[in-house]
Amino acid sequence: MHFGTLIFKNLLRRPVRSLLTATGVALAVGAVVALLGVARGFEDSLLQVLQVHDVDIVVTRAGKTDRMTSVLDERWGQLLAGLPGVEAVTGALMDVVDFRDANLIGVFIQGWPSDSFLFDQLPLRSGRRLHPGDRQCVLLGAKLAEILQKTAGDTVQIEMHPFRVVGVYESYSLYENRSAIMPLEDFQRLMDRQGQVMAFHVKVSPGPEKAAAVETVCRHIENLSDQQGRRLPLEARPAYDYVKSTLQIRQVQAMAWVTSVIALVIGAVGMLNTMIMSVFERTHEIGILRAIGWRKGRIVRMILGESLLLCLAGATLGTLAAVAGVYWLSGLPAVAGLVQGKISPVVIGQGYAIAVLVGLAGGLYPACRGAWLSPTEAIRHE
Amino acid sequence: MSDADALFRTVNLTKVYSDGSVNALVDANVLIPRGQYVAVMGPSGSGKSTLLNLLGALDRPTSGEVFFQCQPLSAMRDLDHFRARQLGFVFQSFYLLPTLTAAENVQIPMFEIGIRAAERARRAAELLELVGMSHRAGHLPRQLSVGERQRVAIARALANRPIVLLADEPTGNLDSHNAAQVLELFERLHQQQMTVVVVTHSPEVASRAQRIIRLRDGKVIDDSPGFSTC
Numbered sequence: 001m002h003f004g005t006l007i008f009k010n011l012l013r014r015p016v017r018s019l020l021t022a023t024g025v026a027l028a029v030g031a032v033v034a035l036l037g038v039a040r041g042f043e044d045s046l047l048q049v050l051q052v053h054d055v056d057i058v059v060t061r062a063g064k065t066d067r068m069t070s071v072l073d074e075r076w077g078q079l080l081a082g083l084p085g086v087e088a089v090t091g092a093l094m095d096v097v098d099f100r101d102a103n104l105i106g107v108f109i110q111g112w113p114s115d116s117f118l119f120d121q122l123p124l125r126s127g128r129r130l131h132p133g134d135r136q137c138v139l140l141g142a143k144l145a146e147i148l149q150k151t152a153g154d155t156v157q158i159e160m161h162p163f164r165v166v167g168v169y170e171s172y173s174l175y176e177n178r179s180a181i182m183p184l185e186d187f188q189r190l191m192d193r194q195g196q197v198m199a200f201h202v203k204v205s206p207g208p209e210k211a212a213a214v215e216t217v218c219r220h221i222e223n224l225s226d227q228q229g230r231r232l233p234l235e236a237r238p239a240y241d242y243v244k245s246t247l248q249i250r251q252v253q254a255m256a257w258v259t260s261v262i263a264l265v266i267g268a269v270g271m272l273n274t275m276i277m278s279v280f281e282r283t284h285e286i287g288i289l290r291a292i293g294w295r296k297g298r299i300v301r302m303i304l305g306e307s308l309l310l311c312l313a314g315a316t317l318g319t320l321a322a323v324a325g326v327y328w329l330s331g332l333p334a335v336a337g338l339v340q341g342k343i344s345p346v347v348i349g350q351g352y353a354i355a356v357l358v359g360l361a362g363g364l365y366p367a368c369r370g371a372w373l374s375p376t377e378a379i380r381h382e
Numbered sequence: 383m384s385d386a387d388a389l390f391r392t393v394n395l396t397k398v399y400s401d402g403s404v405n406a407l408v409d410a411n412v413l414i415p416r417g418q419y420v421a422v423m424g425p426s427g428s429g430k431s432t433l434l435n436l437l438g439a440l441d442r443p444t445s446g447e448v449f450f451q452c453q454p455l456s457a458m459r460d461l462d463h464f465r466a467r468q469l470g471f472v473f474q475s476f477y478l479l480p481t482l483t484a485a486e487n488v489q490i491p492m493f494e495i496g497i498r499a500a501e502r503a504r505r506a507a508e509l510l511e512l513v514g515m516s517h518r519a520g521h522l523p524r525q526l527s528v529g530e531r532q533r534v535a536i537a538r539a540l541a542n543r544p545i546v547l548l549a550d551e552p553t554g555n556l557d558s559h560n561a562a563q564v565l566e567l568f569e570r571l572h573q574q575q576m577t578v579v580v581v582t583h584s585p586e587v588a589s590r591a592q593r594i595i596r597l598r599d600g601k602v603i604d605d606s607p608g609f610s611t612c
Contacts, residue, residue: 001482001485001486001489001499001502001503002499003493005486006479006482006486006490009479009481009482009486010479010481012481013480013481284475284477285477285479288471288473288477289490290440290462291438291440291465291471291473292465292466292470292471292490292491292538292539292541293462293463293464293465293466293467293469293491293494293542294462294466294490294491294493294494295462295463295494296462298493298494374441375440375441376435376440376441379440379473
């Protein structure tokens with residue numbers, strides 16, 4: 001018999017209690033994995049959009065925590081384009097609209113100039129890309145088109161205005177597949193933001209030291225001044241940093257971690273309760289084990305081992321449930337494209353790490369309490 | 383008998399429980415030679431289990447000393463190791479782990495002496511054979527009679543090949559038939575040169591020993607040969 005067999009069999013003594021405790025841990029870990037998985041998926045998806053379109057730098061208004069409220073003068077794009085090392089610049093306006101008839105909320109609409117380099121990496125499934133002079137036209141992402149049941153040539157109502165669908169694109173990004181793109185001028189008029197963009201996307205000239213070049217261009221952008229010599233209120237960030245610092249992503253991640261900490265505490269308290277009960281019920285038996293020569297360390301290892309094994313079983317159950325749940329969620333029309341169906345292995349690793357913490361936090365005190373019992377008092381215990 | 387022959391020697395051994403009101407053992411001076419079969423008798427509260435616990439390093443004396451092979455227990459660094467390697471304990475309630483088979487229960491003490499799993503299994507099989515329980519090796523404690531459980535507990539006590547067997551009321555929960563089997567087992571172990579110390583209030587059990595130490599109110603009141611010798 002191996003020591004692990006003993007630990008496993010100890011858990012079978014109270015199978016219902018072990019199962020309920022593992023279920024509690026499974027719920028905690030499952031919530032953590034699902035929430036962190038969704039948050040991480042959202043972040044990965046946004047980063048993927050920028051990478052696919054060869055965007056190296058995103059420029060927004062300095063001092064704006066929420067980039068959605070960033071307002072920039074469209075004409076500043078010409079200043080950016082003239083900087084050394086800049087290959088291309090495009091202004092972009094973005095906002096969120098609802099398609100209530102289709103029970104769709106929070107759909108991103110982007111306004112791009114029809115000559116934007118962003119169109120270069122936007123594979124079309126049907127129809128055509130936007131042409132100069134196009135008005136009241138829109139390109140739909142494949143997922144959005146599927147949900148709205150629209151195809152090239154159809155008309156779609158956006159903010160109570162009719163737009164002709166000229167094409168359907170299929171991006172590598174789920175997030176982009178659930179969005180729509182229209183001419184910048186149309187979107188500015190629709191949102192009453194004429195002459196404004198939310199951000200400039202900058203493509204840096206290719207070269208051997210790309211990262212250093214990106215940093216240099218960022219500094220140049222932030223030092224730009226207008227004709228009166230006043231510094232422009234611009235904040236330039238490499239694409240990765242931009243995604244990481246996006247308010248919505250930080251909020252989702254913060255909520256996920258707060259939930260995780262609560263789950264950790266609840267899981268640890270449940271585990272603590274179970275293990276204290278277990279040690280209390282086995283006081284006499286622990287006394288016998290100490291009497292026959294088991295060291296304190298072995299008692300600690302046995303009880304901690306039981307606690308960790310329960311947590312790992314719970315983590316496995318919870319992770320499977322989270323993976324299945326997120327996959328199912330990603331297929332729902334209301335959130336399709338917002339939630340990726342896959343959960344990153346890093347997030348699953350975080351879930352298991354939290355389970356180990358729960359096991360240690362919940363098992364350590366009962367383990368020490370059991371190990372430091374006097375053998376004679378433990379044997380006398382009834 | 384010289385000190386050199388002594389396996390255990392106690393000097394003015396006293397145990398007062400923490401509230402100070404109960405003198406469980408008072409100035410007990412006992413010498414137990416290697417290979418002897420000793421019974422410790424007395425009524426409830428006489429201090430016999432306290433003496434056994436002090437001999438087995440399960441408790442610390444309030445004053446006095448226990449010597450094991452001339453070494454004071456108070457100077458031993460690792461009493462867990464001492465218990466694991468030198469002593470075997472048998473209790474009135476056998477306390478076998480309920481989810482482990484008889485063979486697995488016997489292996490439990492062996493975790494502390496660093497032998498491999500295969501060797502643990504082989505040794506457990508040998509010990510179950512010794513106590514006449516090899517045919518029940520794969521059974522769980524709930525599938526065994528109380529007598530069988532005690533025989534498995536004795537096999538567990540012998541797991542690390544101790545030189546002393548300390549038994550506290552080992553037949554207290556057994557009927558006369560099973561008690562006789564356990565006592566026969568003790569006699570066989572004694573014949574194989576094992577030192578056996580049995581705490582009991584039963585004259586029948588004590589009668590099997592070479593020597594009887596009688597306690598009352600924590601004091602040794604009589605230390606004489608038993609009714610028969612082995």
